[in-house]
Amino acid sequence: MSTFDEDRSPDESFSATPEAEPSAESFDSTLDAEQHSTGKQPGLFVIASGVVTALASLALLYYLEHIKGWTVIGYYWNFVIPIGAIGVGLCAGSGYGIGSWLTGARIGRTLLITVLVLQILSYFAAQYIEYLMVLEQIPEEFRHEHSFFTYFDSVTRAFAFQQEGGGPGQAFGAWGYGMRFLEAAGFALGGLIVPGILATNPYCTTCNRYMSTKSQYAVLPAGVEPRKIKKRDKEALAAYEAEQAAALAEGMKLAEKVGEAISADDPAGVAQILNEQQPQKSKNEKQLRRIHLNLQHCSVCAGGKFVAQLVEGHGKEQKVGAIAEWDLPEGFVTQIESTTT
């Protein structure tokens, strides 16, 4: 109820449902749904952080390419993958991610589109600044002959791959625009990498914070250690498979108990199960099947989520399947950890 009073102006809430007089409860549920889909919106700080890292990256790029003579943005893998441009774009766009992390703003489609547009603008702004610097070197009376577009066109057409000896190869001519496109697109898309990764992180809508994830917070047994059995020995093979199946059933029951303790709001009950398994965590991990409990938790409210996964096999043959997800109420994680040894 209190969130309703704080976060929503009366005007807004009443105009949304002008006729009916809904109970406070229905307000609460609509608010929850709304917060869940949005979270805190990125503000000016996020945009400013991104613009700062973009300008800093482009300034560094200019220094490396023109002062040091290193090819950075023009570095291609297999001649068509502009990994140089993607890398520079990644650095440039990292500020949008850092700003979102610091303020807890939830990255959505609007921000990603904004990043894309700003990255393209920064790319062309950098080209324009380079043009102004080139212009400085030209005697004043000839400057009017060199517009930005003639400069941009001639640089683009002069694109060439470096030859093995180090000298430039044949100029691309009109094909240079293809390389220009790859470069700009690589830079723009590279900018989406950091905010894109952050956007997939779990998010606490109560506190407007990104949550952190602890993988394998606990490992529950759901199998026995794999062992080699001769295929001809059908009896032993059947016994082994029965043993694995029984252990799997036991493991699923144990996971169910964790879920029940969470629903019963019993952190001590959860902690007890986890404490029992903690000493044999690495032993459990060696089993053919085991259940990983991954913890997503919010450092502000100590709520979050347990994600339970059934893991089968090891190494390259490992398979992971989702079993269940349990939401943890505020404070639950602190309560578990205060009773965990």
Ligand SMILES: [Zn+2]
């Ligand atoms: Zn929280």
